[in-house]
Amino acid sequence: MTISGTTDPIAAIATAPGKGGIGVVRISGPNLDGLAAALFDTPLKARHAHYLPFNDSQGQPIDAGIVLYFKGPHSYTGEDVLELQGHGGPAVLRRVLQHCIEAGRPWGVRHAQPGEFTQRAFLNDRLDLAQAEAVADLIDASSEAAARSAMASLSGAFSKAVSELNERIIHLRMLVEATLDFPEEEIDFLEKYQAKPTLDGIIADLAAIRRDARQGMILREGLHVVLAGRPNVGKSSLLNALAGDDVAIVTAIAGTTRDRVIQQIHIDGVPIHIVDTAGLRETDDEVERIGIARTWAEIERADVVIHLQDARDATDELEVQIAQRLPVRTPILTVVNKVDLIDATAGADTSEEDTLYISAKTGHNLDQLRRRLLDIAGWSPGAQSPWLARERHLRALEEAGEHLNRAREHAEHDDQVLDLFAEELRLAHEALGAITGQFTSDDLLGEIFSSFCIGK
Numbered sequence: 156m157t158i159s160g161t162t163d164p165i166a167a168i169a170t171a172p173g174k175g176g177i178g179v180v181r182i183s184g185p186n187l188d189g190l191a192a193a194l195f196d197t198p199l200k201a202r203h204a205h206y207l208p209f210n211d212s213q214g215q216p217i218d219a220g221i222v223l224y225f226k227g228p229h230s231y232t233g234e235d236v237l238e239l240q241g242h243g244g245p246a247v248l249r250r251v252l253q254h255c256i257e258a259g260r261p262w263g264v265r266h267a268q269p270g271e272f273t274q275r276a277f278l279n280d281r282l283d284l285a286q287a288e289a290v291a292d293l294i295d296a297s298s299e300a301a302a303r304s305a306m307a308s309l310s311g312a313f314s315k316a317v318s319e320l321n322e323r324i325i326h327l328r329m330l331v332e333a334t335l336d337f338p339e340e341e342i343d344f345l346e347k348y349q350a351k352p353t354l355d356g357i358i359a360d361l362a363a364i365r366r367d368a369r370q371g372m373i374l375r376e377g378l379h380v381v382l383a384g385r386p387n388v389g390k391s392s393l394l395n396a397l398a399g400d401d402v403a404i405v406t407a408i409a410g411t412t413r414d415r416v417i418q419q420i421h422i423d424g425v426p427i428h429i430v431d432t433a434g435l436r437e438t439d440d441e442v443e444r445i446g447i448a449r450t451w452a453e454i455e456r457a458d459v460v461i462h463l464q465d466a467r468d469a470t471d472e473l474e475v476q477i478a479q480r481l482p483v484r485t486p487i488l489t490v491v492n493k494v495d496l497i498d499a500t501a502g503a504d505t506s507e508e509d510t511l512y513i514s515a516k517t518g519h520n521l522d523q524l525r526r527r528l529l530d531i532a533g534w535s536p537g538a539q540s541p542w543l544a545r546e547r548h549l550r551a552l553e554e555a556g557e558h559l560n561r562a563r564e565h566a567e568h569d570d571q572v573l574d575l576f577a578e579e580l581r582l583a584h585e586a587l588g589a590i591t592g593q594f595t596s597d598d599l600l601g602e603i604f605s606s607f608c609i610g611k
């Protein structure tokens with residue numbers, strides 16, 4: 156997808172595919188007056204709801220509905236936007252869209268690419284990049300907590316925090332660069348402008364934004380939790396208990412689960428993707444062997460592995476093998492199941508701190524397990540996430556932090572190399588600017604917008 160330059164009028168169905176009460180076809184372009192006149196006999200008053208027939212080129216009715224005309228720049232995209240709000244059936248909407256494209260041929264109207272409306276809103280400065288991403292995140296939000304945070308980002312809360320920090324860096328840069336132009340003053344620049352305490356303040360506030368961003372990212376991405384263990388220890392039962400639903404087949408036969416079963420649940424609004432897998436053992440069964448290979452593949456991809464064991468013969472012999480397959484930082488949570496079958500005082504060694512003793516059957520300690528998962532995710536319970544963030548944002552914040560720390564080291568140095576100090580500030584400024592799209596390559600923009608749905 157190319158980012159710069161294209162302003163042909165674009166059209167798409169803006170509502171979700173499938174049946175709905177209402178469906179919307181949306182067109183955006185630099186000037187849609189001609190098209191509006193071609194589509195409707197009545198002149199359209201900007202920002203007024205008109206009830207009109209949608210006729211084809213022979214004058215036959217396709218649908219009748221509400222028409223809205225937004226004159227740029229007072230529209231979502233900043234261009235002229237024409238909305239045809241008809242009945243929400245897939246076939247009728249396809250006909251309305253097709254008619255708009257055909258009638259719009261003289262003006263070069265074409266089908267929009269995914270994210271192209273929002274991309275134009277970004278290019279026309281209606282939204283910055285973090286806000287544009289928040290549009291997609293709001294649509295994708297799987298929990299109310301995630302939706303609330305995405306809306307905060309869309310309203311500009313995240314962008315504002317980042318921009319305010321950047322303003323302070325810019326101010327400091329200005330002072331340094333001015334000093335660089337007057338070398339005789341260089342010696343006391345840092346003292347004169349309180350550069351060190353100013354920088355310390357910026358570094359501290361950046362750290363706070365990073366903490367919030369991490370929280371926001373957990374809310375967006377969730378956590379991939381893989382249930383692994385020997386056959387029959389109760390993995391599928393645990394999945395069902397956590398999901399509160401009969402998602403996976405449970406039987407007393409070892410080797411019941413062959414394929415992986417993935418279910419998304421929410422804990423505290425945090426999406427958790429739970430993956431139930433085939434029990435790990437040596438087997439001659441072809442199907443089961445393939446299933447077990449998939450289990451290992453899932454283990455390698457996990458954010459957290461729950462190593463589930465049966466309380467009646469709990470052993471960590473498998474845990475060593477699992478640990479070997481994991482990237483060093485992936486945590487393994489040892490969980491012993493079926494504690495309802497053993498005498499709690501005589502049975503498992505409950506002194507082991509890292510081991511959790513549960514019963515998928517009775518629900519014993521499942522709350523504790525949920526809390527542990529949130530804990531591992533780095534989720535601070537009760538703390539609202541002030542906005543949603545993406546991995547890309549977190550990386551940029553990290554990068555900015557590194558440059559600021561390096562600038563701080565230069566400031567500490569005896570000979571106070573001012574131009575190096577200035578350069579690190581510039582790099583920090585650029586890293587933060589990438590979040591809101593001030594410094595962002597076309598490739599990255601293409602990648603971001605193409606992940607949107609069509610019509611957005």
Ligand SMILES: Nc1nc2c(c(=O)[nH]1)N(C=O)[C@@H](CNc1ccc(C(=O)N[C@@H](CCC(=O)O)C(=O)O)cc1)CN2
Binds near residue numbers: 231
């Ligand atoms: N029918 C409809 N509903 C929708 C959208 C849409 O495009 N069409 N949106 C699409 O995502 C969202 C709303 N986004 C919008 C953002 C700005 C403007 C707009 O016209 N802004 C003008 C006027 C503001 C005003 O009157 O105060 C402006 O900012 O100048 C419209 C929709 C959600 N609901």
Ligand SMILES: Nc1nc2c(ncn2[C@@H]2O[C@H](COP(=O)(O)OP(=O)(O)OP(=O)(O)O)[C@@H](O)[C@H]2O)c(=O)[nH]1
Binds near residue numbers: 409493514
């Ligand atoms: N008493 C008791 N039985 C349980 C518990 N959890 C699971 N079971 C029983 O253990 C048996 C195996 O459960 P599954 O959930 O199918 O075990 P699995 O680990 O998924 O087994 P595979 O899919 O074969 O690897 C079933 O008969 C369950 O009812 C528990 O907490 N207590």
Ligand SMILES: [Mg+2]
Binds near residue numbers: 434
């Ligand atoms: Mg199973």
